[in-house]
Amino acid sequence: MGEVLLKVNNLKKYFSITAGVFQHTVGYVRAVDGVSFEINKGETLGLVGESGCGKTTLGRTIIRLQDRTSGEVYFKDKDVFKLKREELRKLRPKMQIIFQDPYSSLNPRMTVGEIVGEALLEHNMAKRNELQDRVVKALEMCGLSSYHIRRYPHEFSGGQRQRIGIARALILDPDFIVADEPVSALDVSIQAQIVNLLMDLQQSYGFTYLFISHDLSVVKHISHRVGVMYLGSMVEMADKKELYENPLHPYTKALLSAVPIPDPTLKRERIILEGDIPSPANPPSGCKFHTRCPFVMKKCSEEIPEYKDAGSGHFVACHLL
Amino acid sequence: MEAKSIEDVRELATEDIMSPWKLAWRRLKKNKLAMLGLYILAIMVLLSVVGPLVSPYTMEQMDLSNIQSPPSLAHPMGTDEVGRDVMTRLFYAGRISLSVGLFAVVISVVIGSVLGGIAGYYGGFIDSLIMRIVDIFMSFPFLPLLITIAAVMSDWKVPPQYRMFVVMILIGILSWPGLARIVRGQILSLREQEFMQAAEALGIRDRRKIFRHLLPNTYASIIVSATLDLGSAILTESSLSFLGLGVTPPTPSWGQMVQVARDLYTLQMQPWLWIPPGICIFLTVMAINLFGDGLRDALDPRLKR
Amino acid sequence: MADDLLAIHDLRTYFYTEDGLVKAVDGVSFKIKKGEVLGVVGESGCGKSITAMSILKLIDPPGKIISGDVIFEGINLIELKEDDIRKIRGASISVIFQEPMTSLNPVFTIGDQIGEAIMLHQDLDKVNARKKAIEMLKTVGIPRADEVVDEYPHELSGGMRQRAMIAMAISCNPKLLIADEPTTALDVTIQAQILELMRNLKNDLGSSVMLITHDLGVVAEMADYVIVMYAGKIVEEAEVVELFKNAKHPYTIGLLQSKPVIMRDEDRLNSIPGQVPNPLHMPSGCYFHPRCSHAMDICRESQPELKEVCEGHKAACWLYEGVI
Numbered sequence A: 001m002g003e004v005l006l007k008v009n010n011l012k013k014y015f016s017i018t019a020g021v022f023q024h025t026v027g028y029v030r031a032v033d034g035v036s037f038e039i040n041k042g043e044t045l046g047l048v049g050e051s052g053c054g055k056t057t058l059g060r061t062i063i064r065l066q067d068r069t070s071g072e073v074y075f076k077d078k079d080v081f082k083l084k085r086e087e088l089r090k091l092r093p094k095m096q097i098i099f100q101d102p103y104s105s106l107n108p109r110m111t112v113g114e115i116v117g118e119a120l121l122e123h124n125m126a127k128r129n130e131l132q133d134r135v136v137k138a139l140e141m142c143g144l145s146s147y148h149i150r151r152y153p154h155e156f157s158g159g160q161r162q163r164i165g166i167a168r169a170l171i172l173d174p175d176f177i178v179a180d181e182p183v184s185a186l187d188v189s190i191q192a193q194i195v196n197l198l199m200d201l202q203q204s205y206g207f208t209y210l211f212i213s214h215d216l217s218v219v220k221h222i223s224h225r226v227g228v229m230y231l232g233s234m235v236e237m238a239d240k241k242e243l244y245e246n247p248l249h250p251y252t253k254a255l256l257s258a259v260p261i262p263d264p265t266l267k268r269e270r271i272i273l274e275g276d277i278p279s280p281a282n283p284p285s286g287c288k289f290h291t292r293c294p295f296v297m298k299k300c301s302e303e304i305p306e307y308k309d310a311g312s313g314h315f316v317a318c319h320l321l
Numbered sequence B: 001m002e003a004k005s006i007e008d009v010r011e012l013a014t015e016d017i018m019s020p021w022k023l024a025w026r027r028l029k030k031n032k033l034a035m036l037g038l039y040i041l042a043i044m045v046l047l048s049v050v051g052p053l054v055s056p057y058t059m060e061q062m063d064l065s066n067i068q069s070p071p072s073l074a075h076p077m078g079t080d081e082v083g084r085d086v087m088t089r090l091f092y093a094g095r096i097s098l099s100v101g102l103f104a105v106v107i108s109v110v111i112g113s114v115l116g117g118i119a120g121y122y123g124g125f126i127d128s129l130i131m132r133i134v135d136i137f138m139s140f141p142f143l144p145l146l147i148t149i150a151a152v153m154s155d156w157k158v159p160p161q162y163r164m165f166v167v168m169i170l171i172g173i174l175s176w177p178g179l180a181r182i183v184r185g186q187i188l189s190l191r192e193q194e195f196m197q198a199a200e201a202l203g204i205r206d207r208r209k210i211f212r213h214l215l216p217n218t219y220a221s222i223i224v225s226a227t228l229d230l231g232s233a234i235l236t237e238s239s240l241s242f243l244g245l246g247v248t249p250p251t252p253s254w255g256q257m258v259q260v261a262r263d264l265y266t267l268q269m270q271p272w273l274w275i276p277p278g279i280c281i282f283l284t285v286m287a288i289n290l291f292g293d294g295l296r297d298a299l300d301p302r303l304k305r
Numbered sequence C: 001m002a003d004d005l006l007a008i009h010d011l012r013t014y015f016y017t018e019d020g021l022v023k024a025v026d027g028v029s030f031k032i033k034k035g036e037v038l039g040v041v042g043e044s045g046c047g048k049s050i051t052a053m054s055i056l057k058l059i060d061p062p063g064k065i066i067s068g069d070v071i072f073e074g075i076n077l078i079e080l081k082e083d084d085i086r087k088i089r090g091a092s093i094s095v096i097f098q099e100p101m102t103s104l105n106p107v108f109t110i111g112d113q114i115g116e117a118i119m120l121h122q123d124l125d126k127v128n129a130r131k132k133a134i135e136m137l138k139t140v141g142i143p144r145a146d147e148v149v150d151e152y153p154h155e156l157s158g159g160m161r162q163r164a165m166i167a168m169a170i171s172c173n174p175k176l177l178i179a180d181e182p183t184t185a186l187d188v189t190i191q192a193q194i195l196e197l198m199r200n201l202k203n204d205l206g207s208s209v210m211l212i213t214h215d216l217g218v219v220a221e222m223a224d225y226v227i228v229m230y231a232g233k234i235v236e237e238a239e240v241v242e243l244f245k246n247a248k249h250p251y252t253i254g255l256l257q258s259k260p261v262i263m264r265d266e267d268r269l270n271s272i273p274g275q276v277p278n279p280l281h282m283p284s285g286c287y288f289h290p291r292c293s294h295a296m297d298i299c300r301e302s303q304p305e306l307k308e309v310c311e312g313h314k315a316a317c318w319l320y321e322g323v324i
Ligand SMILES: Nc1ncnc2c1ncn2[C@@H]1O[C@H](COP(=O)(O)OP(=O)(O)OP(=O)(O)O)[C@@H](O)[C@H]1O
Pocket: C015, C017, C022, C023, C024, C042, C043, C044, C045, C046, C047, C048, C049, C050, C051, C062, C063, C214, C279
């Protein structure tokens, strides 16, 4: 295995639920509830899970776009949450993020050139006279053209906007990029363009990605390793091939079997889960999945299953193992 | 790398660059009512600025041999009780009414957007403090206060040309809270937008975040609300002057000119004295509101193509 | 034909927008057989929803149905008056929308809304309508149906709301159920539940379903016959197995190749270059030609017609001109 770039240790992020005139706290949404993992240099770690399971929160917390509740995040052995404001700001270019919504993630009152180039100036990474060339180069790398530099975001389609967002991140030559559902808002035919672009860029520049998505097929395609989240916890993580061919956690199994396959001749065994996803404000005791698990045992509602290595880096949290 | 679609590039290259402002102007131009408002407004401004310069009379020039005469060729809107040309006074009054409105709005925009912006950006205690001040201002009894101040000014014999400034400042000070609320709301929702998260992730400094990212996105709503405020400021000035609390003679303003209609004889027998300023107030405020509503639609922050 | 439930012929629905004319649906013809699931696929904006809405004449200005016939059980719905078509909506033809929250009224309970739909079209009083509503909620697998009937839409999760919508839609035993992206807003495991439910209901009720989606996987699993739309037109149609095994139109082929499949390993996705055309500035000839790798001169000049390219399989593409 390669060098560890990012190490997350028992990270928790709770949002307080407030009520009443005085906004006092009446409870917590446990968006991320004790997650640990590592990402190696140059790899893509895929993160899947259903909506509200904490993928976005995890992605934003590890690059400290919001504060944590507890736990640590080490980026190149630096504790991200111990950094001072200005130190963090200086580190920012190295950790970038691509957002899900290609509409709200670009400032409507700025030109594409300004959007892509402003951070270079803020960090004195380019002189004013070379800025334009750098921006054009970044745009071209993302399949846009120099014509686009003076235009405004509203003149672009969703896929093109997503390319602008990618150009904005890659111009800073980051080591680590959080891609938060970068293709979910796009049409199928455009999704493939963006996935290919991200993979090409990784090949050329050795980027490390945390690729968040609820689409298991896309994650399988782009990732080297994949983690599965349920209600704020990581329930399973393994190499891609291992996870998709030999899923160990009952939730992963159900998730994989629920993906519709574009092949009408293929008939599969399907696990249909009962019930809905419980609220993260009030997660079930013990194994959080026990309310829907087809293999639930007595122990499951009482004891939290340990998240441990089931052999050769295949981590899973389930009492069955 | 992906072959980019040559077609799109070509299409974009031949089209004009559409900045958000240009786009808004294009939409505005299509709105007939708003454009009508704009034209009326432009005519009003033009008449007020140019009118007095081309008029053969001056504002104070009296012609005692020719008082209270109905409209004639020499005096298209007649003369008043001391023989001054009503039309010339109407032009001057327009200058006063429009500039009182304009300055009041400038004052209100400056106070409102600065305080609203601070409240929205910093939040927490500062926000609560500013918003409580807003609440206090909004529950102020507007009219009694003005009447009191007017009375005090009369007592102190404040000369008419200064009273005009006091009126401007008062209207401005009393109308900023609405604007502050709007700006604060805008900033609050902008702060949650992903592009602000992106700015943070890029390591953009606070100063640039405020001045380059946040503020330009509030201009549209500030302009709209300032425009609509301009209408009500002109109306307020008119009402105050009509009540004798605002601009006082000999300085004319539209509201103050309508004042003559307070006596029944003038009301019935000398309509040329009060109908033209009345119409001016009505047309101007109406035009501003039409234009403002059109602006609101044209500047719709959800920039669709 | 006797087993056709619905036949649409040359339907055109245009929008007269401020910026110009948008031909949202431009000459679409198809049939739905009794008991069949018709899958309609295409990317966003290609006219799927507007086609569905046009069937029930639910088009608001600036939109207008310009021409076309919608023959449902021998009646042309396009020629019906508003009062008459209202008797068909929700009774013989009902609709499930993508976003259940916007199609359920937030101020009425679930029971009220289902009950009202039932009373409108069936001769039942309030008490019996409520009983029927509870029964319908049970049919769609809602637990605690007798409590849920008195809850408001916001108290339910997305999946439950979609079940409630389905309960309302099937409460009058519709002959045709139009489902517009019924699972797009839902999670995978919930989507699996809803699809399973729809499959079972279809088998029990024997209704026909028009299933609109952009997810090829959902189509492959649910549909009997598939229509592929692009820029307001049908570009290809065939039985589901034929379409997936033997796609003809370059757009369909591109679409199938651009989606990674969980059971396969592909090195690189085969993406379609460019983007969906701007509806205000449609390209000349074949609307797909700027993105098509097979484009020929004729493609830029004139528009191919939807023709049979092999038995029971139609495509609109010049590549197949003169094949049959
Ligand atoms: N109210 C409207 N006014 C103007 N144009 C409209 C309106 N509704 C739809 N259109 C246009 O009609 C076309 C087809 O829209 P439709 O909603 O059917 O697409 P769709 O395939 O269902 O897409 P999605 O998957 O995004 O729902 C689009 O170009 C759309 O912009």
